[in-house]
Amino acid sequence: MFFAAVATPRCHPVLIQQDNAKPHVAPDDPGVVAEGTEGGWCIQLHCQPANSPDLNCLDVGPFHEI
Template identity: 60%
Template sequence: MGQKARAVAIDRGYVAQRSSRNRPRGIVCTRNIYKDFLIRHVIPAIKQQWPRVDRRRPIMIQQDIAKPHVLPHDSDVVAAGMEGGWCIRLLFQPPNSPDLNVLDLELFRTVSPFTVSTTPSLSSKLRTRT
């Protein structure tokens, strides 16, 4: 089973309202800018940080279905992902994926209090909590 790397979602016709370290204020993001960002920054960063032993295993970059995003079979992105013996591919997040399912939001609300609670400092307190 391949591992996943997630790209930042960029909306169609996105105009930056404020400057950031990634872009100046007022710049417009298009499909070509997103594609260039994938080829010049995202894919090389994955290749640099990913374990070399897993190089031949499929690495999926999951993106939502926003208009500026590149098609999974774009020849330039496929070539950049396959260069050097790597197997980096793009895929779209399914529109009805569990990540976007409204019914699952209740689960996070239920689990949240347990993840934010403090840990007991004494072993006796730990025994009484369980």
């Protein structure tokens, strides 16, 4: 019973975050997906969300002087 619970494949994804610069690859690139799933791993790329000045709370008020 214990062996069956341990032997079941579980995929807890490992997320790698990259910024949106041009030299980086797309998260859905076939080579990246193939290498990320090799050996039973579940590695996924995610792009960093855009930094909007409207949402950046550190650019307002007293934090701007730091």
